[in-house]
Amino acid sequence: MFAGARRITALTGAGVSTASGIPDYRGPAGVWTKDPAAQRMSTLESYLGDLEVRRAAWRRRAAHPVWLAEPNPAHRAFADLERSGRLRALVTQNVDGLHQKAGSTPSMVVELHGSATGTVCVDCGSPGSMRAALERVQAGEDEPDCPACGGILRSTAVLFGEPLDPEVLRRARAAVVDCDLLVAAGTSLTVQPAAGLVGLASTAGAAVLICNAEPTPYDGLATAVVRRPLAEALPELVAIAPIDDAERAAPLTTWGDPSTWS
Numbered sequence: 137m138f139a140g141a142r143r144i145t146a147l148t149g150a151g152v153s154t155a156s157g158i159p160d161y162r163g164p165a166g167v168w169t170k171d172p173a174a175q176r177m178s179t180l181e182s183y184l185g186d187l188e189v190r191r192a193a194w195r196r197r198a199a200h201p202v203w204l205a206e207p208n209p210a211h212r213a214f215a216d217l218e219r220s221g222r223l224r225a226l227v228t229q230n231v232d233g234l235h236q237k238a239g240s241t242p243s244m245v246v247e248l249h250g251s252a253t254g255t256v257c258v259d260c261g262s263p264g265s266m267r268a269a270l271e272r273v274q275a276g277e278d279e280p281d282c283p284a285c286g287g288i289l290r291s292t293a294v295l296f297g298e299p300l301d302p303e304v305l306r307r308a309r310a311a312v313v314d315c316d317l318l319v320a321a322g323t324s325l326t327v328q329p330a331a332g333l334v335g336l337a338s339t340a341g342a343a344v345l346i347c348n349a350e351p352t353p354y355d356g357l358a359t360a361v362v363r364r365p366l367a368e369a370l371p372e373l374v375a376i377a378p379i380d381d382a383e384r385a386a387p388l389t390t391w392g393d394p395s396t397w398s
């Protein structure tokens with residue numbers, strides 16, 4: 137299946153980054169599994185409405201392992217897949233920036249849930265870097281404000297319950313209907329609309345490969361399910377030599393690319 141794929145779209149989730157020391161949300165040791173209150177505190181409404189929630193968020197960010205995390209072999213496998221010329225897009229639910237750090241081209245990465253590496257002012261819209269804001273926290277500020285207007289800074293990561301950027305979602309949908317293989321890796325496929333991308337890919341005719349430690353609601357429509365650790369399984373999959381185009385019986389056809397229609 138992997139050898140035969142010519143245009144692969146990947147959908148990745150927290151499970152890709154757990155080997156880098158970043159806890160997931162819904163797994164057995166997940167942030168929200170262990171502390172359901174943390175999920176309720178992750179809404180924009182509670183963040184904007186409560187100074188204590190914001191102070192706690194800044195303390196949590198400053199202590200978060202994401203700032204020291206390094207990519208693991210699962211991230212590097214997707215960078216290798218891109219270099220092989222078969223990656224259509226890398227759609228991720230992760231906000232940690234580790235795909236880019238592993239060598240994936242930023243324009244190939246579709247960050248469904250935004251990025252935790254940036255800040256934006258909710259009052260004037262000024263963008264900034266999370267690193268700069270956290271340096272102010274480490275220097276003693278309990279809530280760094282907007283350098284331009286003094287407004288509230290938030291992370292550019294999408295908060296719980298917040299709608300996704302429509303343009304980002306459009307790019308993700310375009311990529312899943314324009315592949316012959318969708319690889320969903322390290323995602324529980326329980327969060328919409330990200331999970332629905334798997335059904336969309338399948339409807340559009342792509343084969344679906346699910347690589348996840350736990351069962352997902354989409355396992356039934358997958359062509360194959362891989363339960364092995366991603367840091368082992370993904371490099372092995374990507375190392376499989378593709379079938380030579382000259383040996384193929386059928387031309388590439390994707391629903392999303394009219395130039396492949398015959």
Ligand SMILES: [Zn+2]
Pocket residue numbers: 257258259260261262282283284285286287288
């Ligand atoms: Zn501002």
